[in-house]
Structure formats: C-alpha cells, structure tokens
Amino acid sequence: MFFEQALTIPANTPIEDPASVVMRVTEGTVQRVWVRWRWGSGNLCGARMLHNTFQYWPLTLGGWFPSSVYPLEFEDYTPIAADSRVIVLEGYNLDDIYPHTVWVAVNIVRDVETRALRQFIQDIQRGG
DSSP states (O other), X not given: OEEEEEEEEOTTBXXXXXXXXXXXXXXXXXXXXXXXXXXXXXXXXXXXXXETTEEEESOSTTOOEEXXXXXXXXXXXXXXXXXXXXEEEEEEEOOSSOOEEEEEEEEEEOHHHHHHHHHHHHHHHTXX
C-alpha cells in the first residue's frame, strides 16, 4: 500500500522547532521510502520522519535529509504495528523569504500479503 504526504515548511522555520505533519498509514512493513523536494529550496531545508517518537529516516539521530534537486529513494524494512499507525514528517526551512515543500511516500506491505507472497514463491519453487 502506498502512502504519501507533503509538508510545506514556512520561511524561517528553525531546526530546533520544526514544522510537522502526521501521515496515517496501515500496519505492515515499510519496504520503500521516497523523499522529493520541490525546485528552489537551494539546500536551505531538511526533513526527517519519526515513528513512535523515534527518528527512523534518516536513522542517524539528529540527522536530516537535506533539500536537493536529486530525488531520494531507498529500501527499508521497518515494522509498523497496529497500535501505532502514524509517521510524523518534520522539516525546517532556513530561507528567510519563501516557504518550501517536501513530499514523502512509503510503500507498506501488510504482513498477510507478505506471508501469501512467500507461500506463492515456495509453491512455485516446489513445482506446484
């Protein structure tokens, strides 16, 4: 399942008090994460994502994905439990004139789907 969220970060949003938005997701396993910045942010911004108040992306505590013209995409295997189905997107913006927008998305495979896929692959491997 594909979930996406955009965060428009106002001008002069300090790293110590980032803007944030909640992305509601389903339970399962995050398999892929995308981060895209709109043109013009000039490396003045940063974004990170938290789950259960723990910083997962980037995993380096205190780290941020800097704004860039290059899209960022990577694999991941973070479990999302049924009782904590939110990801918080945070961002800062050092531009003193313009707001900037970051777009993030995650692909989550539900555990039921993962088990069914494994069973299907095993059946094929056995010739059935």
